Amino acid sequence: MKKIRVAIVGYGNVGQAAMQAVLSSSDMELVGIVRRNVQHIPHELKNCNVVGSIDALSDVDVALLCVPTREVPRQAAALLEKGISTVDSYDIHTGICSLRNELMSIACEHGAVSIVSAGWDPGSDSVVRCLMNALTPSGITYTDFGPGRSMGHTVAVRAIEGVEDALSLTIPLGTGLHRRMVYVQLKQGYDFEAVREQILQDDYFRHDETHVQQVGSVAELNNVAHSVNIVRNGVSGTTHNQQLAFRMSINNPALTGQVMVSCARAAVRLQPGAYTMIEIPPVCLLPGDVEQNIRALV
Amino acid sequence: MKKIRVAIVGYGNVGQAAMQAVLSSSDMELVGIVRRNVQHIPHELKNCNVVGSIDALSDVDVALLCVPTREVPRQAAALLEKGISTVDSYDIHTGICSLRNELMSIACEHGAVSIVSAGWDPGSDSVVRCLMNALTPSGITYTDFGPGRSMGHTVAVRAIEGVEDALSLTIPLGTGLHRRMVYVQLKQGYDFEAVREQILQDDYFRHDETHVQQVGSVAELNNVAHSVNIVRNGVSGTTHNQQLAFRMSINNPALTGQVMVSCARAAVRLQPGAYTMIEIPPVCLLPGDVEQNIRALV
Numbered sequence: 001m002k003k004i005r006v007a008i009v010g011y012g013n014v015g016q017a018a019m020q021a022v023l024s025s026s027d028m029e030l031v032g033i034v035r036r037n038v039q040h041i042p043h044e045l046k047n048c049n050v051v052g053s054i055d056a057l058s059d060v061d062v063a064l065l066c067v068p069t070r071e072v073p074r075q076a077a078a079l080l081e082k083g084i085s086t087v088d089s090y091d092i093h094t095g096i097c098s099l100r101n102e103l104m105s106i107a108c109e110h111g112a113v114s115i116v117s118a119g120w121d122p123g124s125d126s127v128v129r130c131l132m133n134a135l136t137p138s139g140i141t142y143t144d145f146g147p148g149r150s151m152g153h154t155v156a157v158r159a160i161e162g163v164e165d166a167l168s169l170t171i172p173l174g175t176g177l178h179r180r181m182v183y184v185q186l187k188q189g190y191d192f193e194a195v196r197e198q199i200l201q202d203d204y205f206r207h208d209e210t211h212v213q214q215v216g217s218v219a220e221l222n223n224v225a226h227s228v229n230i231v232r233n234g235v236s237g238t239t240h241n242q243q244l245a246f247r248m249s250i251n252n253p254a255l256t257g258q259v260m261v262s263c264a265r266a267a268v269r270l271q272p273g274a275y276t277m278i279e280i281p282p283v284c285l286l287p288g289d290v291e292q293n294i295r296a297l298v
Numbered sequence: 299m300k301k302i303r304v305a306i307v308g309y310g311n312v313g314q315a316a317m318q319a320v321l322s323s324s325d326m327e328l329v330g331i332v333r334r335n336v337q338h339i340p341h342e343l344k345n346c347n348v349v350g351s352i353d354a355l356s357d358v359d360v361a362l363l364c365v366p367t368r369e370v371p372r373q374a375a376a377l378l379e380k381g382i383s384t385v386d387s388y389d390i391h392t393g394i395c396s397l398r399n400e401l402m403s404i405a406c407e408h409g410a411v412s413i414v415s416a417g418w419d420p421g422s423d424s425v426v427r428c429l430m431n432a433l434t435p436s437g438i439t440y441t442d443f444g445p446g447r448s449m450g451h452t453v454a455v456r457a458i459e460g461v462e463d464a465l466s467l468t469i470p471l472g473t474g475l476h477r478r479m480v481y482v483q484l485k486q487g488y489d490f491e492a493v494r495e496q497i498l499q500d501d502y503f504r505h506d507e508t509h510v511q512q513v514g515s516v517a518e519l520n521n522v523a524h525s526v527n528i529v530r531n532g533v534s535g536t537t538h539n540q541q542l543a544f545r546m547s548i549n550n551p552a553l554t555g556q557v558m559v560s561c562a563r564a565a566v567r568l569q570p571g572a573y574t575m576i577e578i579p580p581v582c583l584l585p586g587d588v589e590q591n592i593r594a595l596v
Binding site (some may be wrong): 259 | 391424429535536541549575578581
């Protein structure tokens with residue numbers, strides 16, 4: 001059987017995890033890695049095709065866009081125009097539907113598939129929320145994140161003058177509310193209290209319970225673990241108090257990379273177009289044929 | 299917008315719950331209920347179209363087969379041959395794939411859709427197991443049921459001579475193992491110890507830890523609550539110890555009826571053919587258009 005030829009664009013945390021997931025998938029082959037820096041190649045990529053442009057790779061079926069989220073729209077469009085299917089983990093919730101619609105017409109025109117927001121949230125959590133709504137059409141769903149690092153909040157703290165490095169941890173308080181634990185490593189000569197005040201007044205933090213601590217080294221706190229708990233109490237028909245919950249405790253980039261790789265499989269199976277994960281038959285994410293998976297899982 | 303015209307075949311626990319779910323769905327209308335007994339019509343069906351055959355109903359889009367599981371294959375085939383789409387909650391795990399394949403050709407030939415095994419297990423639990431495998435391709439999934447009544451085990455006990463009524467409760471011990479708590483109401487003149495021995499030697503029970511108790515009235519123990527806990531510890535790429543869990547505590551027939559009704563929506567949206575739930579895009583289960591659901595849930 002012909003293997004799915006996958007390229008990885010970007011080699012940060014998620015790109016590295018995606019590479020491991022591709023190499024662990026017997027139905028895929030890694031065509032190459034596209035990155036800006038092709039001079040200094042990390043040791044583990046010595047036997048790998050590392051290139052500066054996707055044009056240097058041949059017969060790519062699917063490109064995994066492991067790039068910063070804001071670069072996704074432009075890069076996905078450019079790849080789809082070459083007829084290369086894409087998978088991304090675009091995570092700005094308010095922009096997902098319009099990104100999907102923009103990429104839809106490009107993908108259809110070029111006979112390619114684009115799977116957008118294929119991470120765990122948005123992504124597999126979205127599938128869980130969708131399924132929970134199908135089981136209980138009325139009710140409230142709470143998505144409680146953490147403990148785990150919030151990249152958005154961390155970046156907001158790092159942007160403050162006097163901050164050498166920072167980490168913002170998200171702690172779940174239940175019912176969709178979160179505490180922020182902020183760890184700050186200061187540059188020489190800056191006042192902690194002034195920095196702390198700026199953090200507390202920042203839009204990212206001022207609506208949440210926030211605790212700021214000064215530490216000597218943020219690097220020593222590094223941990224890519226994350227968790228989520230999706231809870232719904234809802235109504236099936238006219239029957240109340242149907243209780244549903246989905247919980248994960250995971251290595252964040254490893255899960256994101258794996259979801260993207262599983263979606264690469266769907267990308268070669270679906271009709272041309274752009275899809276979010278709730279639009280994909282779940283069995284399309286798995287290796288093997290449909291009947292084999294029905295026998296094993298249904 | 300034209301409403302989905304739904305008929306319910308069978309009016310037991312699940313049929314009653316399905317009726318409540320249809321009546322609670324603003325995009326559907328209940329065309330009628332098909333049941334053997336059309337002489338004695340329950341009070342709550344006084345304003346409802348109760349008929350002895352589906353042929354007495356007009357323009358049915360989807361029929362929900364709320365009949366005993368062994369009757370599903372024959373009744374689904376007969377309805378599909380009339381061009382009526384079907385949803386069933388066929389629950390004999392080993393027969394699902396062949397039932398789907400049998401109904402596939404009939405459905406395709408008559409331009410209809412058949413959704414098989416649309417309950418919670420098989421059904422929505424199957425979707426969860428499928429998704430968990432996509433997130434962590436290697437690892438072990440345990441599906442732990444209960445506490446809740448097992449119909450199969452209950453029926454096995456009721457078949458024993460001297461048993462007036464019985465209830466077999468499934469208790470989860472974790473790692474897919476279950477304890478059986480059996481409550482027996484005896485007919486006059488039968489010996490409890492003899493009945494107990496027969497239960498313990500029955501194929502349904504002899505591999506599991508089983509406790510048998512005599513009670514005066516099984517009816518007083520009646521409770522349609524059930525629970526499930528699906529647990530997976532798996533590997534994403536090369537990263538181990540990814541922990542996933544899905545838990546529900548629910549009214550069993552209410553959930554089954556609701557899942558069937560949500561699948562009726564998918565039945566009018568999918569191409570002709572037969573599908574298990576892992577073959578259906580989850581968003582097809584929800585009312586409203588795709589973009590609206592992406593904005594709310596992804």
